[in-house]
Amino acid sequence: ERIAQVQAHIAAACARAGRHPDAVTLVAVSKTQPPEVLRAALAAGLRHFGENRVEEAAAKMPLVNAAAAVPPVWHMIGKAKLIPPLFQVVHSVDTLKLAQRLAEQVPAGAAPLPVLLEINISGEDSKAGLPATGWQQDAALRAALWDTVRAVLALPALELRGLMTMAPFYDEPEQTRPVFAALAQLAAALRHDTGAPLPDLSMGMTNDYTVAIEEGATIVRVGRALFGERPAPGPGG
Numbered sequence: 001e002r003i004a005q006v007q008a009h010i011a012a013a014c015a016r017a018g019r020h021p022d023a024v025t026l027v028a029v030s031k032t033q034p035p036e037v038l039r040a041a042l043a044a045g046l047r048h049f050g051e052n053r054v055e056e057a058a059a060k061m062p063l064v065n066a067a068a069a070v071p072p073v074w075h076m077i078g079k080a081k082l083i084p085p086l087f088q089v090v091h092s093v094d095t096l097k098l099a100q101r102l103a104e105q106v107p108a109g110a111a112p113l114p115v116l117l118e119i120n121i122s123g124e125d126s127k128a129g130l131p132a133t134g135w136q137q138d139a140a141l142r143a144a145l146w147d148t149v150r151a152v153l154a155l156p157a158l159e160l161r162g163l164m165t166m167a168p169f170y171d172e173p174e175q176t177r178p179v180f181a182a183l184a185q186l187a188a189a190l191r192h193d194t195g196a197p198l199p200d201l202s203m204g205m206t207n208d209y210t211v212a213i214e215e216g217a218t219i220v221r222v223g224r225a226l227f228g229e230r231p232a233p234g235p236g237g
């Protein structure tokens, strides 16, 4: 029922924005959920899972993949030194150094690993990502960002698919709109200047995915709207 609800909200947001619903990929954020819940989600039609911890994901993946006629696509959405064969997409590349490390882990002759650069648009200290607050006005910031993007584009082992961001939490989802609009404009400027297609914008979570879709998200990362509230993290984590 929740999947159908989220898909209906995605379709409605696409209709409002004049976009085809197939233009948006739903990544079910399955962090903290046990493998049996993922298997049920797979049986109910979800095809993409998002995990933010390598250890947790590595333990669950074989149990989920083995139960699937067609294994799901696994998206890394958190901070990690990771093992590319486990994940098919990495959303959380926030330094050139991390991009280089990932590139080194891609086996010779293998297809390039699809990655997105995580961007901190809102300027919140708590948010990871390459700093990009006020990129339109700040030439030095822009130069640094453009250099990083060009350097990542130059890594043959990676396929830079686009940009990812997290909006601050607001009670009123409408308040996230400027953050998503700024990420979309940044992607457009980078496409223009680098000539790279950069087709993907990974933005929007349970609180704000419909706003993100209206602003051009091609990937939404939705956890709680699909799986219910996660248990509160214990002390230290």
Ligand SMILES: *Cc1c(COP(=O)(O)O)cnc(C)c1O
Binding pocket: 029, 031, 052, 077, 078, 166, 205, 206, 207, 221, 222, 223, 224, 225
């Ligand atoms: C947990 C998480 C999500 C999903 O958040 P919900 O509020 O459960 O939809 C999306 N993106 C990232 C990077 C996350 O860590």
